[in-house]
Amino acid sequence: MLSSGRHLGVADVVGSNLDWTVQLDEVRVGFGPKQILKGISANLPKGKVTAIIGPTGCGKTTLLRSINRLHDRRPGFNLKGRILLDGESIYAGSTDVRELRRRVGMLFQRPNPFPQSIRENISLGARIHGLWSRADVSTKTEYLLREVGLWDAVHDRLSSTPFSLSGGQQQLLCMARVLAVEPNVLLLDEPTSSLDPHSTTRIEELIAGLKEKMTVIFVTHNLQQAARCADEILFLEQGEVVEQAPVKQFFDDPADPRSRAYISGWAV
Amino acid sequence: MRDLLRRGRDMLFWGLCLLALALVIAPSLAIIASLLQQSWPALNINLFTNTTATNGLQNAILGSLLLMAGILVVAGPIGIAGGIYLAEFAPPTRAGILRLGYETLAGIPSIIIGFVGYIVLAQELHWGFSLLAAILALSAIVLPYVVKTTEVALLQVPATLRDAAVALGLPRITTLRRALLPPAIPAIASGVVVALAIAVGETAPLLYTVGFTSQDPTLSLFQHPIGYLTYVVYLNATLPTKLEHEVAGAAGLLILVMLLALIGLGRLVARRAARYAAQLPS
The missing domain is CATH 1.20.5 (Single alpha-helices involved in coiled-coils or other helix-helix interfaces)
Structure with missing residues (x-):
């Protein structure tokens, strides 16, 4: 339906909001005088996995963090254009930023559990957002830990520190923590770059299962992973969209010569 | 070779x-x-049962402990709150002005703070030699240490932890309480301990604000001088008899013991606070 989002503004797709969870309309992001994103327009499909790829420094992570307003407190941050979530501008003055961040969950490059017990790590967000009552904590914690495949490893030490877990287990715990607040969109910033192959596989399986319930957008440097997990590829270079295409089309027959060069670099 | x-x-x-x-x-x-x-x-039981009037240290020990408790109550919360505000909430310009303020305060000699305390609190406000004036003067001396260590401790918490809490939509207070403070508490506790250690070794500002007496201290905040250990070291060293010199040495030794106890307490607090931190097993 959409092979290239390069020059496509949101105005072009008004009326088809139901198909898109996140719409980027000429998004320009900078910090002070330095411009990182130079007019990104793209529509990220609902219930699909979109992989954002591109060379180091092309603005992948900057774009991802803009989608749940993680740059807000950074000095010099400026954004032009619009980012729409389910048709509503997330940088509008009326946006409830905390609720936005609940709806747009994020998993980071390195696991970052809170210095609280394993149980509190999972329940804290859900309790604060009023999604769980005190009585829910033990059953829902168990459900989520089973969902991410961590229950057997931690069921007898829910009150212990999460830092005694392996890096992969900590990342799965962070995934459970994000899922506990029931997001509609899940942002993943190279979530497996610091993990062992077993944990990487587990995260990839989770991504595949999650797209039934939510839209997944992930940044990766690993093109094989993008090919395995994504339905759609958004390829950036120097803060601009080079190409957006379904995964098979992108890897088999990219429309832009820069995409072809990037992929062949990987193949070599 | x-x-x-x-x-x-x-x-x-x-x-x-x-x-x-x-x-x-x-x-x-x-x-x-x-x-x-x-x-x-x-070094015998008389040190703890006699006052300085009869070559003991009871009133000075109690007085020093009372001063430390007062500083803990005044400088502790204000300094920690100030450090949290600077690290987490203050806009950059305001933070710059506040930093300049506490750095200047840290540079003022303690005897001048004591002198100002004497003029303003003892004389202008008619508090006389009083426990509260001494606590406020000592708190002004140690406050910069508490503010600075709290601010630095919070700024040293890995940014990834702050990101995780913000990305989850947690309110700033919850972020502070559940994500940022636990790993910062050991350093904050050390800052408070250093502050108390500095305070327990001060003499000059106390001469101006609380005077000295050989009687046991009362809990009265105004118009009552109290005894404290550093003054005994200072005074007894100038007195003629051997016994008085020995009591001066004992007072010095007790100050050292108090410092060691403070360091031990600080480590205990740090250990307890860090029970979920990466460095310690569960």
């Missing part, structure tokens, strides 16, 4: 390290040894 040279350089380096270590430790050991030698004959 080159191997021999390398080994020689290694040994020289380690030798210099050990020498530096010895130079650091030796004065501390020498001070403890000299205080022990000086105070040995006076």
Whole structure:
């Protein structure tokens, strides 16, 4: 339906909001005088996995963090254009930023559990957002830990520190923590770059299962992973969209010569 | 030959390290040894049961403890709250002005703070020699340390932890309480301990604000001078008899013991606060 989002503004797709969870309309992001994103327009499909790829420094992570307003407190941050979530501008003055961040969950490059017990790590967000009552904590914690495949490893030490877990287990715990607040969109910033192959596989399986319930957008440097997990590829270079295409089309027959060069670099 | 040279350089380096270590430790050991030698004959139960009027230290010990408790209550919360505000909430310009303020305060000699305390609190406000004036003067001296250590401790918490809490939509207070403070508490506790250690060793500002008395302290905040250990060291060293010199040594030794107890307490607090932190097993 959409092979290239390069020059496509949101105005072009008004009326088809139901198909898109996140719409980027000429998004320009900078910090002070330095411009990182130079007019990104793209529509990220609902219930699909979109992989954002591109060379180091092309603005992948900057774009991802803009989608749940993680740059807000950074000095010099400026954004032009619009980012729409389910048709509503997330940088509008009326946006409830905390609720936005609940709806747009994020998993980071390195696991970052809170210095609280394993149980509190999972329940804290859900309790604060009023999604769980005190009585829910033990059953829902168990459900989520089973969902991410961590229950057997931690069921007898829910009150212990999460830092005694392996890096992969900590990342799965962070995934459970994000899922506990029931997001509609899940942002993943190279979530497996610091993990062992077993944990990487587990995260990839989770991504595949999650797209039934939510839209997944992930940044990766690993093109094989993008090919395995994504339905759609958004390829950036120097803060601009080079190409957006379904995964098979992108890897088999990219429309832009820069995409072809990037992929062949990987193949070599 | 080159191997021999390398080994020689290694040994020289380690030798210099050990020498530096010895130079650091030796004065501390020498001070403890000299205080022990000086105070040995006076170290008995009378120190704790008699007041300074009869060559004991009861009133001075109680007075010093009371001052420390007061500083903990005043400078502790204000300093920690100030550090949290600077690290987490203050806009950059306001933070810059506040930092300049506490850095200036840290640079003012303690005797001047004592003198201002005397003019403003003891005279203008008619508090006389009073416990509260002393606590406020000492708190003003140690406040910059508490603010600075709290601010630095929070700024050293990894940004990834802050990101995780913000990305989850947690309110700023919850982020602070559940994500940022636990790993920062050991450093904050050390800051408070250093502040108390500085306070317990001060004499000059106390001369101006709380005077000295040989009577046991009361909990009255105004118009009552109290005794404290550093003054005994200062005064008794100038008195003629051997017993008085021994009591001065004992007071010095007790100050050291208090410092060690404070350091121990600080470590205990840090350990307890860090029970979920990465460095300690569960």
